[in-house]
Amino acid sequence: MKDTFLRACRGEKVDYTPVWLMRQAGRYLKEYQEVRAKVDFLTLCKTPELAAKVTLQPVDILGVDAAILFSDILIPVEAMGMHLEFSDKKGPILGEPVRNKSGVDKLIIPDTEDSMPFVLEAIKILSRELSNRVPLIGFSGAPFTLATYIIEGGSSRNFINTKKMMYQNPGLFAALFEKITSTVIDYLSAQIRAGAQAVQLFDSWAGILSPFDYENVIFPYVKSAVKALKKNHDVPVIYFVNDCAGVLDIAKKSGADVIGIDWRVDMGRAVKGLGKRVSVQGNLDPLVLFGPKEHIEERVQDILNKAESARGHIFNLGHGILPETPVENAVAMVEAVHRLSRA
Amino acid sequence: MKDTFLRACRGEKVDYTPVWLMRQAGRYLKEYQEVRAKVDFLTLCKTPELAAKVTLQPVDILGVDAAILFSDILIPVEAMGMHLEFSDKKGPILGEPVRNKSGVDKLIIPDTEDSMPFVLEAIKILSRELSNRVPLIGFSGAPFTLATYIIEGGSSRNFINTKKMMYQNPGLFAALFEKITSTVIDYLSAQIRAGAQAVQLFDSWAGILSPFDYENVIFPYVKSAVKALKKNHDVPVIYFVNDCAGVLDIAKKSGADVIGIDWRVDMGRAVKGLGKRVSVQGNLDPLVLFGPKEHIEERVQDILNKAESARGHIFNLGHGILPETPVENAVAMVEAVHRLSRA
Numbered sequence: 132m133k134d135t136f137l138r139a140c141r142g143e144k145v146d147y148t149p150v151w152l153m154r155q156a157g158r159y160l161k162e163y164q165e166v167r168a169k170v171d172f173l174t175l176c177k178t179p180e181l182a183a184k185v186t187l188q189p190v191d192i193l194g195v196d197a198a199i200l201f202s203d204i205l206i207p208v209e210a211m212g213m214h215l216e217f218s219d220k221k222g223p224i225l226g227e228p229v230r231n232k233s234g235v236d237k238l239i240i241p242d243t244e245d246s247m248p249f250v251l252e253a254i255k256i257l258s259r260e261l262s263n264r265v266p267l268i269g270f271s272g273a274p275f276t277l278a279t280y281i282i283e284g285g286s287s288r289n290f291i292n293t294k295k296m297m298y299q300n301p302g303l304f305a306a307l308f309e310k311i312t313s314t315v316i317d318y319l320s321a322q323i324r325a326g327a328q329a330v331q332l333f334d335s336w337a338g339i340l341s342p343f344d345y346e347n348v349i350f351p352y353v354k355s356a357v358k359a360l361k362k363n364h365d366v367p368v369i370y371f372v373n374d375c376a377g378v379l380d381i382a383k384k385s386g387a388d389v390i391g392i393d394w395r396v397d398m399g400r401a402v403k404g405l406g407k408r409v410s411v412q413g414n415l416d417p418l419v420l421f422g423p424k425e426h427i428e429e430r431v432q433d434i435l436n437k438a439e440s441a442r443g444h445i446f447n448l449g450h451g452i453l454p455e456t457p458v459e460n461a462v463a464m465v466e467a468v469h470r471l472s473r474a
Numbered sequence: 475m476k477d478t479f480l481r482a483c484r485g486e487k488v489d490y491t492p493v494w495l496m497r498q499a500g501r502y503l504k505e506y507q508e509v510r511a512k513v514d515f516l517t518l519c520k521t522p523e524l525a526a527k528v529t530l531q532p533v534d535i536l537g538v539d540a541a542i543l544f545s546d547i548l549i550p551v552e553a554m555g556m557h558l559e560f561s562d563k564k565g566p567i568l569g570e571p572v573r574n575k576s577g578v579d580k581l582i583i584p585d586t587e588d589s590m591p592f593v594l595e596a597i598k599i600l601s602r603e604l605s606n607r608v609p610l611i612g613f614s615g616a617p618f619t620l621a622t623y624i625i626e627g628g629s630s631r632n633f634i635n636t637k638k639m640m641y642q643n644p645g646l647f648a649a650l651f652e653k654i655t656s657t658v659i660d661y662l663s664a665q666i667r668a669g670a671q672a673v674q675l676f677d678s679w680a681g682i683l684s685p686f687d688y689e690n691v692i693f694p695y696v697k698s699a700v701k702a703l704k705k706n707h708d709v710p711v712i713y714f715v716n717d718c719a720g721v722l723d724i725a726k727k728s729g730a731d732v733i734g735i736d737w738r739v740d741m742g743r744a745v746k747g748l749g750k751r752v753s754v755q756g757n758l759d760p761l762v763l764f765g766p767k768e769h770i771e772e773r774v775q776d777i778l779n780k781a782e783s784a785r786g787h788i789f790n791l792g793h794g795i796l797p798e799t800p801v802e803n804a805v806a807m808v809e810a811v812h813r814l815s816r817a
Contacts, residue, residue: 289796291761298765341759341792342740343776377719377739396720397685416684418634422641433686449684453632 133265136197140329140367140389142410142442148435148472149196150465151268153371154451155189156201159458162188172217176203179252186257190265192458193465197329197445198261199268200322202250204333207318208277210241211310221285228284230292235306238281240313243321250318251325258326269327271318273334273370274311274352281307290339297348304348312352316359323364330360331369331391337382338374338393345378350385357386369412373450379404394449399437410443417448420460427460431467446472476608479540483672483710483732485753485785491778491815492539493808494611496714497794498532499544502801505531515560519546522595529600533608535801536808540672540788541604542611543665545593547676550661551620553584554653564628571627573635578649581624583656586664593661594668601669612670614661616677616713617654617695624650633682640691647691655695659702666707674712674734675699680725681717681736688721693728700729712755716793722747737792742780753786760791763803770803774810789815 136149157163163185167175175181186201205223209215214226229235244251257267272280280286282293297304319330334353337345357368371391372382383390383405390409392401394416405411419430431446438444446468452461479492500506506528510518518524529544548566552558557569572578587594600610615623623629625636640647662673677696680688700711714734715725726733726748733752735744737759748754762773774789781787789811795804 289761291764291796291798294759294761295764298762298769338738341737342743343773344759374717374738377743380743394684395681395717400685400720400723416637416687418632418637419641421634421638426641430686453634455634 132261132263133196136266136445137328137367139443139445140369140410142388145443146473147469148438148444148446150446150468151195151197151199152189152193152448152452152461152465153199155193155195155199156185157452158454159452159456159461160188160192161458162192172203173215176201176206177249179249179256182249182253183256183260186253186267187260190261193462194469195265195465197266197268198257199270199331200250200254200257200327202253202270204270204272204276204335205280206247206250207241207243207271207314208280210243210246211238211281211314213238213281223280223285225280225284228292229281229307230296232303232306235303235310238307238310240310240317243318247318247321251321254322254325254327266328267326268329268331268369269319269322270331270333271315271322273332273337274308274315274356275340275349276334276336277311277315278307279336281311290336297344301348308349308352312356315356319356319360320363323360323366327366329367329369331371332356332387334370334372337372337378340378342378342381346381350381353385361386369445371412383409389443389445391447392449397437398434402438402441405441407442410445411438411441412445412447414447414449415464417450417452417456420448420452420456420464424460424463427464428467428471431464432471435468435472475604475606476539479788480609480671480710482786482788483712483753488786489816490812491781491787491789493789493811494538494540494542495532495536495791495795495804495808496542498536498538498542499528500795501797502795502799502804503531503535504801505535515546516558519544519549520592522592522599525592525596526599526603529596529610530603533604536805537812538608538808540609540611541600542613542674543593543597543600543670545596545613547613547615547619547678548623549590549593550584550586550614550657551623553586553589554581554624554657556581556624566623566628568623568627571635572624572650573639575646575649578646578653581650581653583653583660586661590661590664594664597665597668597670609671610669611672611674611712612662612665613674613676614658614665616675616680617651617658617699618683618692619677619679620654620658621650622679624654633679640687644691651692651695655699658699662699662703663706666703666709670709672710672712673703674714675730677713677715680715680721683721685721685724689724693724696728704729714755726752732786732788734790735792740780741777745781745784748784750785753788754781754784755788755790757790757792758807760793760795760799763791763795763799763807767803767806770807771810771814774807775814778811778815
């Protein structure tokens with residue numbers, strides 16, 4: 132198996148820079164759309180053979196150095212007891228947003244093997260199919276990011292309800308976070324036991340917080356989740372923080388092996404700030420893939436140069452690849468990362 | 475007239491920290507809603523007496539140290555030749571988004587006195603009414619922020635069309651920016667001649683760019699606008715960059731007297747990075763105003779402490795005040811800034 136990705140996570144020597152793309156199994160691939168045309172999104176997530184199938188597609192098509200389990204960030208939230216559905220227009224909708232004590236009390240801490248066996252089954256299929264190829268990454272939303280969905284009931288613009296609860300009722304907010312954090316730990320531990328060789332915590336919404344609130348209110352839960360994972364498992368943990376520029380000096384203390392960064396921070400500055408105890412993942416603006424190939428190559432080179440002094444570097448986009456992205460440009464990007472980093 | 479705001483902009487000694495709130499004339503005030511109930515939003519913007527009336531409301535109600543002209547960021551875009559309307563659900567909608575050469579060619583560089591006399595008239599009324607009270611701030615969107623509306627035709631999630639043009643057709647992108655920048659310079663110059671005692675450039679969307687694109691593609695236009703303003707007028711220029719954490723070390727070189735920062739960056743870190751050549755404005759998370767007054771006070775104190783070593787500090791929110799904000803909390807915030815900064 133190509134272990135370049137895992138070696139870069141641990142800061143070991145590599146022959147080239149490994150690369151994968153957030154949301155690499157997705158709508159920009161016609162092969163994905165063909166599968167998706169036959170089943171709705173949640174059914175796809177919950178059918179292990181199909182989830183495994185779309186997980187493998189970008190490994191074949193793009194030549195990336197890691198596969199990431201195809202699933203949705205809200206799967207464990209549904210397992211906590213909330214009703215989940217997807218609207219084509221509005222995205223995810225969670226029934227009865229949790230905004231008071233009785234809502235928090237009602238949430239359960241699900242046992243992953245009982246409530247989400249399909250996730251573990253998909254991982255087992257993938258472990259077999261990938262055995263001689265690339266590592267498999269498992270994932271979960273980080274506690275705050277899951278909390279925003281639970282409290283807002285879906286996507287949000289200003290996260291008023293989340294911040295209201297945080298400021299008005301810190302005790303309730305903490306009780307909610309205890310439940311979510313336990314859920315995340317069990318969920319990722321089960322994924323690792325089933326065969327995931329690394330895990331990524333997605334803190335997609337942490338960037339909406341002031342550094343004050345990030346550090347004092349939500350970061351302790353990140354650290355506690357990472358600590359529990361590192362104590363019981365010997366796999367790299369990646370902590371991705373979207374819109375991280377203002378909190379990177381805090382995020383680097385998460386205990387994770389790798390800090391994933393978005394595109395709104397300069398890679399050189401990030402590497403300098405992160406120091407030599409963690410590897411870095413990122414951080415091309417996904418929209419660069421809409422431009423000409425020469426420009427993509429120039430930007431890949433710029434990031435590779437700036438990440439050269441990092442403990443380890445896994446190339447990635449700074450956010451999920453967009454459905455409208457031309458596939459050939461994603462292929463060109465992966466090829467450029469491999470070629471230029473060997474040079 | 476209380477000149478504390480202007481003194482802080484210039485980095486002169488002050489007795490207390492001046493404060494105003496972005497979007498302080500707005501829907502969270504029932505007095506504003508009473509005016510707005512009688513006229514639609516654009517009519518309000520274009521009726522000098524009414525625009526002046528709502529501009530004055532927060533000066534009376536909150537006791538802020540500056541007034542900011544009530545208007546919309548898209549007024550000059552309409553004057554450039556685009557059709558503008560406001561939808562309650564979708565926000566601003568601009569007819570025929572500009573995405574090719576003929577679109578850019580069709581845009582005009584409006585003469586502010588001819589095309590937007592109502593803005594200048596409102597400023598003249600306000601200059602009279604405010605003469606013994608607080609300074610008046612004029613404003614415009616910064617070139618990139620206006621460009622996103624012109625290219626997307628309204629608000630956007632991923633700014634695909636904007637970045638597509640930027641990457642695919644840099645020549646056209648530059649031609650568009652030349653027109654917008656000239657418009658902004660004329661618009662703000664006219665506001666200053668009419669009586670605005672400071673001007674703020676709102677770069678509300680600059681934070682969606684990588685530092686690479688921010689610095690190389692759009693920042694030259696910011697500098698050129700600021701330079702033209704500073705050359706011909708002796709008023710402070712404030713450059714507000716939303717989601718600024720990743721580009722603050724670039725933004726500080728804009729030539730503006732004050733850099734306005736959002737809430738996602740630590741004030742202490744920002745002040746350290748900005749150095750002693752510019753003042754700073756900001757940066758309380760607007761959502762803190764939804765929490766208890768004791769917590770608001772704690773956060774005001776934290777920001778005041780961290781801004782103490784700045785050349786000058788104008789207290790503000792890190793973004794516009796939200797319509798749902800309790801007025802009494804905004805009043806409490808202003809009072810806390812004054813009281814705590816005198817102590």
